Every structure is written in structure tokens, then in C-alpha cells.
Amino acid sequence: MEILMSNWSNVVQSLPEKYVFPPEKRPGNHVFPIFKNIPIVDLEGHDGAEISQQIFHASQEFGLFQVINHGVRVSLMDDTMNVFKEFFGMPPEYKTSFYSTDIISRKCRIYSSTLNYDKEEFHYWRDNFTHHCHPLENHIELWPENPTRYREVVGRYSVEVRKFLLRILDHFCEGLNLKHGYFDGEVSKIQLLSVNHHIPCPDPSLTLGVPVHSDPNLITCLQQCSVPGLQVLLEGQWVNVDPMPNAFLVFPGLQLKVISNGKFSSPIHRVLTHSEEARTTIGNFLIPSHDILIEPAKDCAGNPPAYRGFTYKEFFSSFIGGNCDADIALGCFKNKPQENEQ
Known part of the structure; x- marks a missing residue:
């Protein structure tokens, strides 16, 4: 069977064994x-001021x-969603030319x-298409030529979403008593577009579309389609975040949690599959450059720094090495209580 699920010519009638999760990890019915x-x-x-407060x-x-x-x-937004649906419907040999885990x-x-x-115990029910977006002129020639209007x-879309996210980050500046533009430049240098595509699933109770995780980046903007599936963990319970037409869903990432010295949370979330309809979502991530020092902002009022400084490269290595567990990754850089008291 093809690795890329969007290349499967027909909707599968039963869930392949490698996609059946252990009982304790299944969403169930x-x-x-x-x-x-x-x-x-x-x-x-x-x-x-009121927007910043909200x-x-x-x-x-x-x-x-939601924004x-x-x-x-x-x-x-509609054109972009349609382009990605067209891309995932392209011939198998074309999409396979972009296949890589590097x-x-x-x-x-x-x-x-x-x-x-190749090494995971069980597979998630999705294809993911990812590429860099900023600065546009440095990356656009690497993007697909088909669909013909893709680039x-x-x-x-990428340029407009980046403007939007920088505007949101300036509202975070207001709440943290930081100068506007604090998150410009190296702190948000990388823009990664990540599109998840889930074909209809024979048994959504047995599998997941995306791993349980928090976003490791600075900030996330998600455009959902009309098919539900996203869930967040609130007070120990999974709840559905149903799509809101024409809205962007925004998540503070783990880097923003560190820079705010723990004032913000970054939600744990996952994605369920759907038995009848395909689901496509568009994520945009702003990410610090790999070598800039990330640490609690000195101008933030409050407690002593909860985290020591690190580079995003160091953090991401800990994040991947810890099976994408936020607590494990952040724990590698957390100051001990006695260090906070000095």
C-alpha cells in the first residue's frame, strides 16, 4: 500500500493494522x-487596549x-483551501516527488x-505537506508548480497571515509591557506552513489524525475546514473545537510561554478522524531563528525567570527527543527553585 494516504485510490473499507492504536490511546466512541x-x-x-486585554x-x-x-x-482563505485540496488530489507520482522525512x-x-x-509503533491517519514561507522570494521557487495557481x-496568503500574526504578537506586547515589535525579526524569523489532510477513516474510534502535543513554536494560526476534528485538553477532559467560518484559531506556542515567563499556556491538542468526509486544515507557524537566545523577557514584570536561556535548535531537539512532550522539553530548561531565589 502507498505510504501517502492521499494516494490511496479508494476509501479503505477497514482500518489497516498499523493504524489501530493501543486501547489506552484510542479516542473510542x-x-x-x-x-x-x-x-x-x-x-x-x-x-x-481592549483587544490586548481579551x-x-x-x-x-x-x-x-478565535479571531x-x-x-x-x-x-x-477560500482560494487557498481549494488550492490545497487540489494539491492533495494531484496524481500520486507528482505528490510522491515531494515525499521526504528530512x-x-x-x-x-x-x-x-x-x-x-519508519520507526513508529503505529501510524497517524494523515498526510502532511510543509514548506517555508518567509521571506517569500527565498522559498517560492521550491513550492509546487501544480496546481498552476499554487504559488x-x-x-x-502567506504574506497576509504573517502580517496578521505579527499584529497579534503586538497585542501580546501590550499585555506583557513590552515594546511593539519585540517579536519582529529573529524571534519570528521562520514562517512554516503546515497542511494536514485526512482522508475518510473506516473507524475513527481506533485511531488519531494528529499526535497529542503542544506546539513548540512561537505562535500558531490555524484555518480549519468545515469538518470537525480538533480537540483540546481542558481540565483533564478532551473537548471539541468546532470550526468557526472565516475565523483563525490562534495558539500561543511554547516559546511564547517561556518569553512570558509562564504567564501563557500552550494548549495540548489532538485531531480525531472522520468516517465520511476528508478534512484539510492550514497551519501557519512563526518560529524563532535557530540560534537566537530564547528566555523570559527582562521587561516582563513578575517573578524571577522560570527558565534559563536556550536556542530554538536546542529546544526542538529536546522536544523531538522527548516524544513531543511539552513538559519534558520545558523541563530541560527550567530553573530550579533555589536558582530563582538567588
């Missing part, structure tokens, strides 16, 4: 509650929020399940 109180931030509905509160209490009237045209040398790649496909549409 539970009816999960819907997260009805997810904060909604309207970038046109209030003044800047974002700060949402990031402290829940670790995520409407964000400045990215709905028509561009995160260092292959800057535009598609893979299935995780980058550890034009995704290029405009």
Missing part, C-alpha cells in the same frame, strides 16, 4: 463535549482564541503520519 466558551476576538470591534486573558485561561475580522480576505535539507516536503514513519495564491 465517546461523545465529546463542545468547547462553547472559546474566546472570540474581533479585531475591528474594540479599541486596541487576548491576554484568553491566553492565560485557555491557551487559544474574526482579522484582515485576511475571506476569498483568499527536516534539514528538504524545505518543501510531504510525508504521512509523522517524520518518524500565486499561497504566496499572497
